[in-house]
Amino acid sequence: MTPHSLLDAILRGAPPVRRRAMAKAITLLESTRADHRVQADALLTALLPYTGRALRLGISGVPGVGKSTFIEALGLHLIGQGLKVAVLAIDPSSSVTGGSILGDKTRMEQLSMQEAAYIRPSPSGGTLGGVAEKTREAMLVCEAAGYDVVIVETVGVGQSETAVHGMTDMFCVLQLPNAGDDLQAIKKGVMELADLVVINKADIDPNAATRAQAQITSSLRLLGFHGNPERDPHDGELWNPKVLQISALQHQGVDGFWAAVCDYRRLQTANGRLSLRRERQALAWMWERIDFGLKQAFRAHPQVRALLPQLQADVAQGRIAASTAARQLLAAQAGGAPAVAHATETAAPQPAL
């Protein structure tokens, strides 16, 4: 299949043809072969005018919080409303463990049987940046194929929440009702990203869930997650993170969740924040990939490779200032400077001083 016929099948194919074309396109985008990469870039550019209409929804939460059950309940609810739903994932651990989330579709058995659902496991291997790039590109394929909601799931590993936040319109954090408990184990900095906090399994202990809802709401407010001081007075009304209770297993509260998502989308469209967020995300993504490429070339440079291990050890041990080491390494790559003797030879105080 050529990229042109692939594009045609994604845009206009009958459901089974379209699904096969999507899978092929995503596989092409995930390929690291140089000739594939050229085709993949041509495909991406051709797809792009058909993207951007979907709602991009990030879902995060620690293992055991019930992410799959929630996504399945939400997906079925949306399909019931006539929407098409794609589910992607970012799981940087999948290269090591073979995938801890979405590795098998049986976890979302009912949803995966729906014609209006498309579920793709996390790309595996490589850096988080690489995995995130493949997921971003897969998202564009889903959008061009007419999916109305693209859900990107992640589990709290490394910086994966930041990556998902950086590619979605709305970032939701799932919590358990025992919020006051140390077992909660939410990662520092994740709540900062939340546009919506969902207390799942609220039916197990309704009192605890209500307490957690009140506590999290006031904590978000107290720690500056509401009322951003950098807000421009000319902005329209801004969104303040909300905290909801649901029970995905009982299918309770999923409609309320979706109503909050729709409120958010309406507000962010009206105040211009949705397009601003996407524009910033696209530029940040470009610079993230440029940074990665520059650093990769830097590390591969023969002079840098020769100097880096010793200089890195010297910096870690405090034998040379970090800024001095950085200047030496940059000069080595540029080839403009003579090879520099490493720091330990000059770091010792000179008795003559």
Place this chain on the structure above:
Amino acid sequence: MTPHSLLDAILRGAPPVRRRAMAKAITLLESTRADHRVQADALLTALLPYTGRALRLGISGVPGVGKSTFIEALGLHLIGQGLKVAVLAIDPSSSVTGGSILGDKTRMEQLSMQEAAYIRPSPSGGTLGGVAEKTREAMLVCEAAGYDVVIVETVGVGQSETAVHGMTDMFCVLQLPNAGDDLQAIKKGVMELADLVVINKADIDPNAATRAQAQITSSLRLLGFHGNPERDPHDGELWNPKVLQISALQHQGVDGFWAAVCDYRRLQTANGRLSLRRERQALAWMWERIDFGLKQAFRAHPQVRALLPQLQADVAQGRIAASTAARQLLAAQAGGAPAVAHATETAAPQPAL
């Protein structure tokens, strides 16, 4: 003064000679002239073995919270205990406004008159990274000159808190007692960095201060700022951020603050976290400067300069995928690829498809 005599004066000069040498050394380190930079790097490397014994303390808080009053009270308290105190600052706005913090020493009138105190305003101009680098290097000069405590002050502008957190052993956030109030205006993400939260001006409304202390303590716990799930079970006891009340103006609670700092230092030394933090900071600093240098060279490349404005606009407007643009720009710098026509010419769907 040669770098060698400068080093000697910093290490062994009588107080007035030492102070003049410190000022000269910091000015040399701040210079952008290439020949000065070579001398500055030689000086830094020679200073380094005499650094690292000071406690590095970051202080942040919004304007009006009383940072200067607090730092002055703390500085005088420490000098009363026979310690030498240096106060540096990072104020990225200073290049625009001429300096909003520490621009004039009269703000810390009593402290600045002490022989055991050294106060230096924020370096001005350039990027935050550049300003932070100069402050880091000035910190090393202060340490070599025998200062026991180096305080780095910042005001909540841009990413300056992250920069100060990245160069200090302990990061403290000052708050007002009206914590529940939206006027608090603390920036999203700053509390995440705090090792110690200080409620200043507690004497104005003791009840509000006590309420704020309880609320902030439980919020920090609830939002995952305590009990890091990534902690290694083999770690010793870990520090949990504390919340204290003081009144700097009344000199109340400054001794309690210092006791908490000493507790922190003892614990972080015992569990190995202090040296680990410094090692990570030094390596992160090195890579931050390398990244900056690589990106500067990238932006200055003629082929990149020719393509960047249009590609950046195409990415922002969604006419080309960010990853495709990044690959085109990297190829342009590497010189390996032909000049690429910009995206708009190929983005429109081909009717033949």
